[in-house]
Amino acid sequence: MAAPATATILSDEEKAVFAELRNEHEKHRSVMIKMDRYYEGVQRLEHIGLAVPPELRRFETVVNLPRIAVDEVERRLDVKSLMLPDDQIANEDLRVGWEYNDLDAQAPQAHKEAMIFGRSFVTVGSNEEDPDQPLMTVESPRHMSVKIDNRRRQMTAALRQYIDPERKTDSATLYLPNTTIWLTRDNGSRWNVTDRDDHNIGRVPVVMFLNRQRTGSWFGTSEMHDVLPLTDAIARSLTNLQIAAETHSVPQKYVLGMTKGDFVDKNGDPIPVWESYFSGIWAHANKDAKVGQFSPSDLKNFHDTVNHYMALAAAITGLPVRYMGQQTVNPAAEGAIRADEARLVKNTERKQVSFGASWGWSMSLRERFRTGEFPRNGRIRLEWYDAGTPTMAQRSDSIQKLSGGTPILSREGAWDELGWSEARKARERQYFLAQESDPYFQRIQEKEELNDPSILRDPVQEPDHA
Structure with missing residues (x-):
């Protein structure tokens, strides 16, 4: 639980870390703004090197390839269950903590922010209202900056900057290995400590999610990076197409x-x-x-150019070309769908490994705040839902053929294959218990057993019709 602040100002060491993190954030602020505009599709043509006169501004057209590159992968990143390091089944306490912090809704935000900006964060802290449920919050790199010890590959400090909605003032949270400090800025330029939590956990309670991390780099790479030039090129072509359609396609x-x-x-x-x-x-x-x-102009050259750019975007991102509007029909069979999405699925599975590690450490921090100890033998493990388009019929048919038609799954195993959550499986177990105690179902079961021709009767009891 947060203790009352023992000082209203930062110490000299804390001030140095605070100033360093603020400068680090300002250094990358312009890049964050640029990436945010591209994802939202609100970049203007003058920003991509095309001077458009004011009277032609209405013809600006932007195809939001960056959003496609991010969202199509993010939609396949769904957490299925959480397990303690030594367990093979989902842990109920971890699921309760996950749901308490509404992480089913926040987790996609963490994945999306990491793919847009290259990294995102999850902060963990004490909960004054319910100490048994530590608070976990997803944070964007637009508001966060961190300090990394490259030799130990460990975070040594983190800073979150925001506007306090109640005070309407600049506010910040400084995360240190043993202390979390909340600050607000007065009418001048001085930052004052408003609260302090001396948790003494020995590490910064912040976990970083990195997208396409390079060795030695702690910024990651945006999933949109490769399609930004193509987005600019398509915007130019479509803007020219709009102008040409108004001036040359109609006979003059x-x-x-x-x-x-x-x-x-x-x-x-x-x-x-x-x-x-x-x-x-x-x-x-x-x-x-x-x-x-005059003879009207043929605009086919614009169509071919845009289609060519879209095909290049599909090749670069690994998305099926039909996602880019280059195919009017879907693949005919489930196997064809799997093959068409192979690169997309593998890309998603790579992110499941990377993001899964970050979520595991985030949940381990939660356990440390909740119990006072980190989980034994490492971080929490995650299971993810299948990243591919569901093709249950094809997979089931193949399994049945390989096993000679004999059952190979238990009831619980079949539920796992169906991708059911732990909550759904628990509810189904209650249904089975209710069914077993229902006399109506018992009579049906007894009747089926009597009418089952596979039940062999004692030949001595069979009537003699000789």
């Missing part, structure tokens, strides 16, 4: 030998411009005038 008319005075109605009043454009110039009394039209 011309009139020779006529003056403005010829565009009048039978009463001698001038004909409005658009009326003369669509109708008036086709019927006139000037025998010397000539009316014609």
